[in-house]
Amino acid sequence: MRNHRRATSADVAQEAGVSRATVSYVLNDTPNQKIPEQTRERVLAAAQRLAYSPSTAARALRRGRSDVVLGVMATTPIGVVLGYMLNSLTETLSAEGLTFVLHLHGQGAQPISEVHQALSSAGVVVIGDLPAEDLEDLHRSSTGIVRMAGTEEGRHSASPVDMLPVRATLDTMGRWAGAEQAEFLVKAGHSVLAFANYDDPAVQLTHLARLREAGVHDVCAKYGLPTPLHGVVGSDLEASTAVVRAWADAGVTAVCAYNDEAALAVLSAANDGGLKVPDDLAVIGMDDIPSARSARPPLTTVALDTATLATHVTALLLAGMGTGPCPEVEDYSFTRIIVRASA
Structure with missing residues:
Protein backbone atom coordinates (compact mmCIF):
# COMPACT_ATOMS: atom_id res chain seq x y z
CA MET A 1 0.00 0.00 0.00
CA ARG A 2 1.27 3.45 -0.89
CA ASN A 3 2.32 5.63 2.02
CA HIS A 4 0.45 8.97 1.94
CA ARG A 5 2.38 10.42 4.88
CA ARG A 6 3.23 14.08 4.38
CA ALA A 7 6.88 14.64 3.60
CA THR A 8 8.97 16.34 6.30
CA SER A 9 12.14 18.39 6.18
CA ALA A 10 13.97 15.29 7.40
CA ASP A 11 12.74 13.43 4.30
CA VAL A 12 14.01 16.25 2.10
CA ALA A 13 17.37 16.22 3.88
CA GLN A 14 17.73 12.47 3.37
CA GLU A 15 16.66 12.70 -0.29
CA ALA A 16 19.12 15.51 -1.00
CA GLY A 17 21.95 14.07 1.13
CA VAL A 18 22.26 17.17 3.33
CA SER A 19 21.50 18.17 6.91
CA ARG A 20 18.09 19.39 8.08
CA ALA A 21 19.69 22.72 8.91
CA THR A 22 20.77 23.10 5.29
CA VAL A 23 17.24 22.28 4.15
CA SER A 24 15.88 24.94 6.51
CA TYR A 25 18.38 27.54 5.27
CA VAL A 26 17.54 26.85 1.64
CA LEU A 27 13.75 26.64 1.91
CA ASN A 28 13.52 29.68 4.17
CA ASP A 29 16.06 31.60 2.10
CA THR A 30 17.89 32.43 5.32
CA PRO A 31 20.18 35.44 4.90
CA ASN A 32 23.94 35.32 5.66
CA GLN A 33 24.14 31.59 4.95
CA LYS A 34 26.62 30.62 2.23
CA ILE A 35 24.98 27.62 0.60
CA PRO A 36 26.65 26.43 -2.64
CA GLU A 37 24.33 26.87 -5.62
CA GLN A 38 24.63 23.17 -6.50
CA THR A 39 23.50 22.21 -2.99
CA ARG A 40 20.65 24.72 -3.13
CA GLU A 41 19.41 23.26 -6.41
CA ARG A 42 19.67 19.70 -5.02
CA VAL A 43 17.54 20.63 -1.99
CA LEU A 44 14.90 22.39 -4.10
CA ALA A 45 14.71 19.45 -6.50
CA ALA A 46 14.31 17.00 -3.61
CA ALA A 47 11.54 19.13 -2.09
CA GLN A 48 9.74 19.21 -5.43
CA ARG A 49 10.02 15.44 -5.93
CA LEU A 50 8.60 14.79 -2.47
CA ALA A 51 5.90 17.47 -2.85
CA TYR A 52 7.16 18.97 0.39
CA SER A 53 5.41 22.00 1.85
CA PRO A 54 6.52 23.55 5.16
CA SER A 55 4.26 23.33 8.18
CA THR A 56 2.52 26.65 8.70
CA ALA A 57 2.04 25.83 12.39
CA ALA A 58 5.75 25.17 12.89
CA ARG A 59 6.69 28.31 10.99
CA ALA A 60 4.29 30.38 13.11
CA LEU A 61 5.80 28.89 16.27
CA ARG A 62 9.33 29.82 15.15
CA ARG A 63 8.39 33.37 14.15
CA GLY A 64 5.87 34.08 16.92
CA ARG A 65 3.17 34.79 14.34
CA THR A 172 -11.56 56.20 3.86
CA MET A 173 -15.20 55.19 3.91
CA GLY A 174 -16.42 57.92 6.21
CA ARG A 175 -16.64 61.66 6.54
CA TRP A 176 -14.76 62.58 3.36
CA ALA A 177 -17.02 60.41 1.18
CA GLY A 178 -20.09 62.46 2.15
CA ALA A 179 -18.06 65.60 1.51
CA GLU A 180 -17.39 64.38 -2.04
CA GLN A 181 -21.13 64.19 -2.65
CA ALA A 182 -21.87 67.62 -1.21
CA GLU A 183 -18.98 69.33 -3.03
CA PHE A 184 -20.31 68.00 -6.33
CA LEU A 185 -23.84 69.29 -5.67
CA VAL A 186 -22.71 72.69 -4.38
CA LYS A 187 -20.47 73.20 -7.41
CA ALA A 188 -23.49 72.35 -9.57
CA GLY A 189 -25.30 75.32 -8.04
CA HIS A 190 -27.34 73.74 -5.22
CA SER A 191 -27.47 75.57 -1.90
CA VAL A 192 -30.12 73.74 0.16
CA LEU A 193 -29.26 70.08 0.70
CA ALA A 194 -30.68 67.08 2.54
CA PHE A 195 -29.13 63.82 3.71
CA ALA A 196 -31.10 60.61 3.16
CA ASN A 197 -30.41 57.76 5.54
CA TYR A 198 -31.65 54.23 4.87
CA ASP A 199 -34.14 52.42 7.09
CA ASP A 200 -32.89 48.86 6.60
CA PRO A 201 -30.56 47.95 9.51
CA ALA A 202 -29.35 44.89 7.57
CA VAL A 203 -27.38 47.05 5.15
CA GLN A 204 -26.62 50.11 7.28
CA LEU A 205 -23.54 50.67 9.38
CA THR A 206 -24.62 53.31 11.89
CA HIS A 207 -21.17 54.81 12.46
CA LEU A 208 -20.48 54.95 8.74
CA ALA A 209 -23.79 56.72 8.06
CA ARG A 210 -22.98 59.24 10.78
CA LEU A 211 -19.56 59.95 9.26
CA ARG A 212 -20.98 60.41 5.77
CA GLU A 213 -23.65 62.79 7.00
CA ALA A 214 -20.99 64.73 8.94
CA GLY A 215 -19.07 65.16 5.67
CA VAL A 216 -22.14 66.74 4.07
CA HIS A 217 -22.50 69.09 7.06
CA ASP A 218 -18.81 70.05 6.76
CA VAL A 219 -19.23 71.20 3.17
CA CYS A 220 -22.38 73.20 3.88
CA ALA A 221 -20.63 74.93 6.79
CA LYS A 222 -17.61 75.60 4.59
CA TYR A 223 -19.74 77.47 2.04
CA GLY A 224 -22.03 79.16 4.59
CA LEU A 225 -25.07 77.15 3.48
CA PRO A 226 -28.01 76.06 5.66
CA THR A 227 -27.59 72.94 7.76
CA PRO A 228 -28.67 69.94 5.66
CA LEU A 229 -32.05 68.47 6.51
CA HIS A 230 -32.14 64.83 7.59
CA GLY A 231 -34.61 62.12 6.71
CA VAL A 232 -34.96 58.35 6.56
CA VAL A 233 -36.15 56.58 3.41
CA GLY A 234 -36.40 52.96 2.38
CA SER A 235 -38.88 50.14 2.11
CA ASP A 236 -42.03 52.13 2.96
CA LEU A 237 -42.74 54.14 -0.23
CA GLU A 238 -45.52 56.20 1.35
CA ALA A 239 -43.31 57.25 4.27
CA SER A 240 -40.39 57.94 1.95
CA THR A 241 -42.58 60.07 -0.30
CA ALA A 242 -43.70 62.14 2.69
CA VAL A 243 -40.05 62.77 3.62
CA VAL A 244 -39.08 63.82 0.10
CA ARG A 245 -42.13 66.06 -0.33
CA ALA A 246 -41.33 67.77 2.99
CA TRP A 247 -37.80 68.42 1.76
CA ALA A 248 -39.09 69.95 -1.47
CA ASP A 249 -41.52 72.15 0.46
CA ALA A 250 -38.59 73.33 2.62
CA GLY A 251 -36.64 74.41 -0.46
CA VAL A 252 -34.29 71.42 -0.76
CA THR A 253 -33.04 71.04 -4.34
CA ALA A 254 -30.50 68.22 -3.89
CA VAL A 255 -30.12 65.08 -1.80
CA CYS A 256 -26.97 63.26 -0.67
CA ALA A 257 -27.89 59.65 0.03
CA TYR A 258 -26.11 57.38 2.53
CA ASN A 259 -25.76 54.74 -0.20
CA ASP A 260 -27.23 53.83 -3.57
CA GLU A 261 -30.10 51.90 -1.99
CA ALA A 262 -31.18 55.08 -0.19
CA ALA A 263 -30.74 57.09 -3.39
CA LEU A 264 -32.93 54.65 -5.34
CA ALA A 265 -35.59 54.98 -2.63
CA VAL A 266 -35.43 58.78 -3.04
CA LEU A 267 -35.88 58.41 -6.81
CA SER A 268 -38.98 56.29 -6.30
CA ALA A 269 -40.37 58.67 -3.67
CA ALA A 270 -39.74 61.71 -5.87
CA ASN A 271 -41.59 60.07 -8.74
CA ASP A 272 -44.45 59.09 -6.45
CA GLY A 273 -44.59 62.65 -5.10
CA GLY A 274 -44.75 64.27 -8.53
CA LEU A 275 -41.18 65.61 -8.50
CA LYS A 276 -38.90 65.42 -11.51
CA VAL A 277 -35.29 64.28 -11.08
CA PRO A 278 -33.05 66.18 -11.55
CA ASP A 279 -35.15 69.24 -12.51
CA ASP A 280 -36.95 69.52 -9.17
CA LEU A 281 -34.58 67.43 -7.07
CA ALA A 282 -31.03 66.28 -7.79
CA VAL A 283 -29.95 62.99 -6.19
CA ILE A 284 -26.47 61.54 -5.65
CA GLY A 285 -25.78 58.09 -4.22
CA MET A 286 -22.77 56.24 -2.91
CA ASP A 287 -21.10 52.95 -4.01
CA ASP A 288 -22.10 52.61 -7.69
CA ILE A 289 -23.95 49.31 -7.30
CA PRO A 290 -25.03 47.65 -10.60
CA SER A 291 -28.68 48.74 -10.28
CA ALA A 292 -27.59 52.41 -10.13
CA ARG A 293 -26.88 52.29 -13.87
CA SER A 294 -30.34 50.99 -14.78
CA ALA A 295 -32.31 53.35 -12.50
CA ARG A 296 -34.69 55.89 -14.03
CA PRO A 297 -33.02 58.28 -14.34
CA PRO A 298 -29.59 56.60 -14.09
CA LEU A 299 -28.04 57.43 -10.73
CA THR A 300 -25.13 59.81 -10.24
CA THR A 301 -23.00 58.30 -7.48
CA VAL A 302 -19.63 58.12 -5.77
CA ALA A 303 -17.64 55.00 -6.63
CA LEU A 304 -15.03 53.56 -4.28
CA ASP A 305 -11.69 52.53 -5.81
Whole structure:
Protein backbone atom coordinates (compact mmCIF):
# COMPACT_ATOMS: atom_id res chain seq x y z
CA MET A 1 0.00 0.00 0.00
CA ARG A 2 1.27 3.45 -0.89
CA ASN A 3 2.32 5.63 2.02
CA HIS A 4 0.45 8.97 1.94
CA ARG A 5 2.38 10.42 4.88
CA ARG A 6 3.23 14.08 4.38
CA ALA A 7 6.88 14.64 3.60
CA THR A 8 8.97 16.34 6.30
CA SER A 9 12.14 18.39 6.18
CA ALA A 10 13.97 15.29 7.40
CA ASP A 11 12.74 13.43 4.30
CA VAL A 12 14.01 16.25 2.10
CA ALA A 13 17.37 16.22 3.88
CA GLN A 14 17.73 12.47 3.37
CA GLU A 15 16.66 12.70 -0.29
CA ALA A 16 19.12 15.51 -1.00
CA GLY A 17 21.95 14.07 1.13
CA VAL A 18 22.26 17.17 3.33
CA SER A 19 21.50 18.17 6.91
CA ARG A 20 18.09 19.39 8.08
CA ALA A 21 19.69 22.72 8.91
CA THR A 22 20.77 23.10 5.29
CA VAL A 23 17.24 22.28 4.15
CA SER A 24 15.88 24.94 6.51
CA TYR A 25 18.38 27.54 5.27
CA VAL A 26 17.54 26.85 1.64
CA LEU A 27 13.75 26.64 1.91
CA ASN A 28 13.52 29.68 4.17
CA ASP A 29 16.06 31.60 2.10
CA THR A 30 17.89 32.43 5.32
CA PRO A 31 20.18 35.44 4.90
CA ASN A 32 23.94 35.32 5.66
CA GLN A 33 24.14 31.59 4.95
CA LYS A 34 26.62 30.62 2.23
CA ILE A 35 24.98 27.62 0.60
CA PRO A 36 26.65 26.43 -2.64
CA GLU A 37 24.33 26.87 -5.62
CA GLN A 38 24.63 23.17 -6.50
CA THR A 39 23.50 22.21 -2.99
CA ARG A 40 20.65 24.72 -3.13
CA GLU A 41 19.41 23.26 -6.41
CA ARG A 42 19.67 19.70 -5.02
CA VAL A 43 17.54 20.63 -1.99
CA LEU A 44 14.90 22.39 -4.10
CA ALA A 45 14.71 19.45 -6.50
CA ALA A 46 14.31 17.00 -3.61
CA ALA A 47 11.54 19.13 -2.09
CA GLN A 48 9.74 19.21 -5.43
CA ARG A 49 10.02 15.44 -5.93
CA LEU A 50 8.60 14.79 -2.47
CA ALA A 51 5.90 17.47 -2.85
CA TYR A 52 7.16 18.97 0.39
CA SER A 53 5.41 22.00 1.85
CA PRO A 54 6.52 23.55 5.16
CA SER A 55 4.26 23.33 8.18
CA THR A 56 2.52 26.65 8.70
CA ALA A 57 2.04 25.83 12.39
CA ALA A 58 5.75 25.17 12.89
CA ARG A 59 6.69 28.31 10.99
CA ALA A 60 4.29 30.38 13.11
CA LEU A 61 5.80 28.89 16.27
CA ARG A 62 9.33 29.82 15.15
CA ARG A 63 8.39 33.37 14.15
CA GLY A 64 5.87 34.08 16.92
CA ARG A 65 3.17 34.79 14.34
CA SER A 66 1.59 33.25 11.26
CA ASP A 67 1.21 34.70 7.78
CA VAL A 68 -2.51 35.21 8.42
CA VAL A 69 -4.11 38.65 8.46
CA LEU A 70 -7.35 38.61 10.42
CA GLY A 71 -10.19 40.70 9.00
CA VAL A 72 -12.85 41.54 11.59
CA MET A 73 -16.28 43.01 11.00
CA ALA A 74 -19.67 42.86 12.65
CA THR A 75 -22.01 40.22 11.29
CA THR A 76 -23.79 41.81 8.34
CA PRO A 77 -24.82 40.87 4.80
CA ILE A 78 -21.87 41.37 2.44
CA GLY A 79 -23.03 43.61 -0.38
CA VAL A 80 -21.48 44.30 -3.75
CA VAL A 81 -19.02 47.01 -2.72
CA LEU A 82 -17.92 45.29 0.47
CA GLY A 83 -17.40 42.13 -1.58
CA TYR A 84 -15.16 44.06 -3.98
CA MET A 85 -13.23 45.45 -1.01
CA LEU A 86 -12.66 42.01 0.51
CA ASN A 87 -11.53 40.62 -2.85
CA SER A 88 -9.06 43.50 -3.31
CA LEU A 89 -7.67 43.05 0.20
CA THR A 90 -7.23 39.32 -0.40
CA GLU A 91 -5.28 40.02 -3.59
CA THR A 92 -3.00 42.76 -2.24
CA LEU A 93 -2.20 40.82 0.93
CA SER A 94 -1.57 37.64 -1.07
CA ALA A 95 0.98 39.54 -3.16
CA GLU A 96 2.84 40.17 0.12
CA GLY A 97 2.75 36.49 1.08
CA LEU A 98 -0.11 36.96 3.54
CA THR A 99 -3.42 35.11 3.79
CA PHE A 100 -6.57 37.11 4.54
CA VAL A 101 -9.11 35.41 6.82
CA LEU A 102 -12.44 37.12 7.55
CA HIS A 103 -14.13 36.76 10.95
CA LEU A 104 -17.74 37.95 11.27
CA HIS A 105 -18.23 39.03 14.85
CA GLY A 106 -21.77 38.65 16.09
CA GLN A 107 -23.51 38.64 19.44
CA GLY A 108 -22.25 35.82 21.65
CA ALA A 109 -19.31 35.13 19.33
CA GLN A 110 -15.89 34.10 20.56
CA PRO A 111 -13.90 37.15 21.74
CA ILE A 112 -11.85 38.65 18.92
CA SER A 113 -8.70 38.51 21.02
CA GLU A 114 -9.11 34.72 21.29
CA VAL A 115 -9.57 34.38 17.52
CA HIS A 116 -6.46 36.53 17.00
CA GLN A 117 -4.43 34.42 19.44
CA ALA A 118 -5.64 31.13 17.96
CA LEU A 119 -4.50 32.20 14.50
CA SER A 120 -1.31 33.91 15.75
CA SER A 121 -2.30 36.50 13.16
CA ALA A 122 0.35 38.82 11.80
CA GLY A 123 -2.05 41.75 11.67
CA VAL A 124 -5.68 42.75 11.97
CA VAL A 125 -7.91 44.80 9.67
CA VAL A 126 -11.05 46.09 11.40
CA ILE A 127 -13.86 46.90 8.97
CA GLY A 128 -16.79 49.01 10.12
CA ASP A 129 -18.27 49.15 13.61
CA LEU A 130 -17.15 47.04 16.56
CA PRO A 131 -17.89 47.31 20.28
CA ALA A 132 -15.39 49.52 22.12
CA GLU A 133 -14.33 46.71 24.46
CA ASP A 134 -13.33 44.52 21.50
CA LEU A 135 -11.27 47.33 19.99
CA GLU A 136 -9.56 47.97 23.32
CA ASP A 137 -8.80 44.26 23.57
CA LEU A 138 -7.10 44.32 20.18
CA HIS A 139 -5.18 47.51 20.91
CA ARG A 140 -3.62 45.88 23.97
CA SER A 141 -1.87 43.43 21.66
CA SER A 142 1.36 44.22 19.82
CA THR A 143 0.05 43.26 16.42
CA GLY A 144 -0.33 45.65 13.50
CA ILE A 145 -3.91 46.92 13.38
CA VAL A 146 -5.59 48.96 10.68
CA ARG A 147 -9.05 50.33 11.40
CA MET A 148 -11.22 51.41 8.49
CA ALA A 149 -13.81 54.15 9.14
CA GLY A 150 -12.48 54.28 12.67
CA THR A 151 -12.71 57.88 13.89
CA GLU A 152 -14.73 61.04 13.63
CA GLU A 153 -11.75 63.15 12.59
CA GLY A 154 -9.62 63.37 9.52
CA ARG A 155 -10.24 63.47 5.82
CA HIS A 156 -8.56 60.86 3.68
CA SER A 157 -6.14 58.98 5.87
CA ALA A 158 -4.45 59.06 9.23
CA SER A 159 -1.38 56.95 9.89
CA PRO A 160 0.55 58.83 12.56
CA VAL A 161 4.01 57.35 12.99
CA ASP A 162 3.74 57.42 16.78
CA MET A 163 0.79 54.99 16.56
CA LEU A 164 2.86 52.45 14.68
CA PRO A 165 3.69 49.61 14.88
CA VAL A 166 0.61 49.09 17.05
CA ARG A 167 -2.18 50.55 14.95
CA ALA A 168 -3.19 52.96 12.22
CA THR A 169 -6.54 54.42 11.25
CA LEU A 170 -8.24 55.10 7.94
CA ASP A 171 -11.33 57.24 7.48
CA THR A 172 -11.56 56.20 3.86
CA MET A 173 -15.20 55.19 3.91
CA GLY A 174 -16.42 57.92 6.21
CA ARG A 175 -16.64 61.66 6.54
CA TRP A 176 -14.76 62.58 3.36
CA ALA A 177 -17.02 60.41 1.18
CA GLY A 178 -20.09 62.46 2.15
CA ALA A 179 -18.06 65.60 1.51
CA GLU A 180 -17.39 64.38 -2.04
CA GLN A 181 -21.13 64.19 -2.65
CA ALA A 182 -21.87 67.62 -1.21
CA GLU A 183 -18.98 69.33 -3.03
CA PHE A 184 -20.31 68.00 -6.33
CA LEU A 185 -23.84 69.29 -5.67
CA VAL A 186 -22.71 72.69 -4.38
CA LYS A 187 -20.47 73.20 -7.41
CA ALA A 188 -23.49 72.35 -9.57
CA GLY A 189 -25.30 75.32 -8.04
CA HIS A 190 -27.34 73.74 -5.22
CA SER A 191 -27.47 75.57 -1.90
CA VAL A 192 -30.12 73.74 0.16
CA LEU A 193 -29.26 70.08 0.70
CA ALA A 194 -30.68 67.08 2.54
CA PHE A 195 -29.13 63.82 3.71
CA ALA A 196 -31.10 60.61 3.16
CA ASN A 197 -30.41 57.76 5.54
CA TYR A 198 -31.65 54.23 4.87
CA ASP A 199 -34.14 52.42 7.09
CA ASP A 200 -32.89 48.86 6.60
CA PRO A 201 -30.56 47.95 9.51
CA ALA A 202 -29.35 44.89 7.57
CA VAL A 203 -27.38 47.05 5.15
CA GLN A 204 -26.62 50.11 7.28
CA LEU A 205 -23.54 50.67 9.38
CA THR A 206 -24.62 53.31 11.89
CA HIS A 207 -21.17 54.81 12.46
CA LEU A 208 -20.48 54.95 8.74
CA ALA A 209 -23.79 56.72 8.06
CA ARG A 210 -22.98 59.24 10.78
CA LEU A 211 -19.56 59.95 9.26
CA ARG A 212 -20.98 60.41 5.77
CA GLU A 213 -23.65 62.79 7.00
CA ALA A 214 -20.99 64.73 8.94
CA GLY A 215 -19.07 65.16 5.67
CA VAL A 216 -22.14 66.74 4.07
CA HIS A 217 -22.50 69.09 7.06
CA ASP A 218 -18.81 70.05 6.76
CA VAL A 219 -19.23 71.20 3.17
CA CYS A 220 -22.38 73.20 3.88
CA ALA A 221 -20.63 74.93 6.79
CA LYS A 222 -17.61 75.60 4.59
CA TYR A 223 -19.74 77.47 2.04
CA GLY A 224 -22.03 79.16 4.59
CA LEU A 225 -25.07 77.15 3.48
CA PRO A 226 -28.01 76.06 5.66
CA THR A 227 -27.59 72.94 7.76
CA PRO A 228 -28.67 69.94 5.66
CA LEU A 229 -32.05 68.47 6.51
CA HIS A 230 -32.14 64.83 7.59
CA GLY A 231 -34.61 62.12 6.71
CA VAL A 232 -34.96 58.35 6.56
CA VAL A 233 -36.15 56.58 3.41
CA GLY A 234 -36.40 52.96 2.38
CA SER A 235 -38.88 50.14 2.11
CA ASP A 236 -42.03 52.13 2.96
CA LEU A 237 -42.74 54.14 -0.23
CA GLU A 238 -45.52 56.20 1.35
CA ALA A 239 -43.31 57.25 4.27
CA SER A 240 -40.39 57.94 1.95
CA THR A 241 -42.58 60.07 -0.30
CA ALA A 242 -43.70 62.14 2.69
CA VAL A 243 -40.05 62.77 3.62
CA VAL A 244 -39.08 63.82 0.10
CA ARG A 245 -42.13 66.06 -0.33
CA ALA A 246 -41.33 67.77 2.99
CA TRP A 247 -37.80 68.42 1.76
CA ALA A 248 -39.09 69.95 -1.47
CA ASP A 249 -41.52 72.15 0.46
CA ALA A 250 -38.59 73.33 2.62
CA GLY A 251 -36.64 74.41 -0.46
CA VAL A 252 -34.29 71.42 -0.76
CA THR A 253 -33.04 71.04 -4.34
CA ALA A 254 -30.50 68.22 -3.89
CA VAL A 255 -30.12 65.08 -1.80
CA CYS A 256 -26.97 63.26 -0.67
CA ALA A 257 -27.89 59.65 0.03
CA TYR A 258 -26.11 57.38 2.53
CA ASN A 259 -25.76 54.74 -0.20
CA ASP A 260 -27.23 53.83 -3.57
CA GLU A 261 -30.10 51.90 -1.99
CA ALA A 262 -31.18 55.08 -0.19
CA ALA A 263 -30.74 57.09 -3.39
CA LEU A 264 -32.93 54.65 -5.34
CA ALA A 265 -35.59 54.98 -2.63
CA VAL A 266 -35.43 58.78 -3.04
CA LEU A 267 -35.88 58.41 -6.81
CA SER A 268 -38.98 56.29 -6.30
CA ALA A 269 -40.37 58.67 -3.67
CA ALA A 270 -39.74 61.71 -5.87
CA ASN A 271 -41.59 60.07 -8.74
CA ASP A 272 -44.45 59.09 -6.45
CA GLY A 273 -44.59 62.65 -5.10
CA GLY A 274 -44.75 64.27 -8.53
CA LEU A 275 -41.18 65.61 -8.50
CA LYS A 276 -38.90 65.42 -11.51
CA VAL A 277 -35.29 64.28 -11.08
CA PRO A 278 -33.05 66.18 -11.55
CA ASP A 279 -35.15 69.24 -12.51
CA ASP A 280 -36.95 69.52 -9.17
CA LEU A 281 -34.58 67.43 -7.07
CA ALA A 282 -31.03 66.28 -7.79
CA VAL A 283 -29.95 62.99 -6.19
CA ILE A 284 -26.47 61.54 -5.65
CA GLY A 285 -25.78 58.09 -4.22
CA MET A 286 -22.77 56.24 -2.91
CA ASP A 287 -21.10 52.95 -4.01
CA ASP A 288 -22.10 52.61 -7.69
CA ILE A 289 -23.95 49.31 -7.30
CA PRO A 290 -25.03 47.65 -10.60
CA SER A 291 -28.68 48.74 -10.28
CA ALA A 292 -27.59 52.41 -10.13
CA ARG A 293 -26.88 52.29 -13.87
CA SER A 294 -30.34 50.99 -14.78
CA ALA A 295 -32.31 53.35 -12.50
CA ARG A 296 -34.69 55.89 -14.03
CA PRO A 297 -33.02 58.28 -14.34
CA PRO A 298 -29.59 56.60 -14.09
CA LEU A 299 -28.04 57.43 -10.73
CA THR A 300 -25.13 59.81 -10.24
CA THR A 301 -23.00 58.30 -7.48
CA VAL A 302 -19.63 58.12 -5.77
CA ALA A 303 -17.64 55.00 -6.63
CA LEU A 304 -15.03 53.56 -4.28
CA ASP A 305 -11.69 52.53 -5.81
CA THR A 306 -11.30 49.34 -3.79
CA ALA A 307 -7.98 48.38 -5.40
CA THR A 308 -6.28 51.64 -4.38
CA LEU A 309 -7.84 51.48 -0.92
CA ALA A 310 -6.68 47.89 -0.42
CA THR A 311 -3.15 48.81 -1.52
CA HIS A 312 -3.02 51.60 1.07
CA VAL A 313 -4.47 49.41 3.83
CA THR A 314 -1.86 46.76 3.06
CA ALA A 315 0.95 49.35 3.21
CA LEU A 316 -0.28 50.59 6.59
CA LEU A 317 -0.57 47.03 7.86
CA LEU A 318 2.96 46.13 6.77
CA ALA A 319 4.22 49.25 8.56
CA GLY A 320 2.29 48.24 11.66
CA MET A 321 3.83 44.76 11.47
CA GLY A 322 7.28 46.29 11.18
CA THR A 323 7.93 44.77 7.76
CA GLY A 324 7.49 47.85 5.58
CA PRO A 325 7.86 51.63 5.62
CA CYS A 326 5.04 53.81 6.85
CA PRO A 327 3.27 55.21 3.76
CA GLU A 328 3.17 58.94 3.35
CA VAL A 329 0.20 60.65 5.00
CA GLU A 330 -1.47 62.43 2.12
CA ASP A 331 -4.79 62.73 0.32
CA TYR A 332 -5.19 59.47 -1.55
CA SER A 333 -7.78 59.42 -4.28
CA PHE A 334 -10.02 56.52 -3.31
CA THR A 335 -13.18 57.75 -5.03
CA ARG A 336 -14.49 59.15 -8.26
CA ILE A 337 -17.81 60.74 -9.14
CA ILE A 338 -19.83 58.78 -11.70
CA VAL A 339 -21.97 61.42 -13.39
CA ARG A 340 -25.26 60.19 -14.77
CA ALA A 341 -28.67 61.81 -15.17
CA SER A 342 -29.92 62.12 -11.58
CA ALA A 343 -27.74 65.11 -10.65
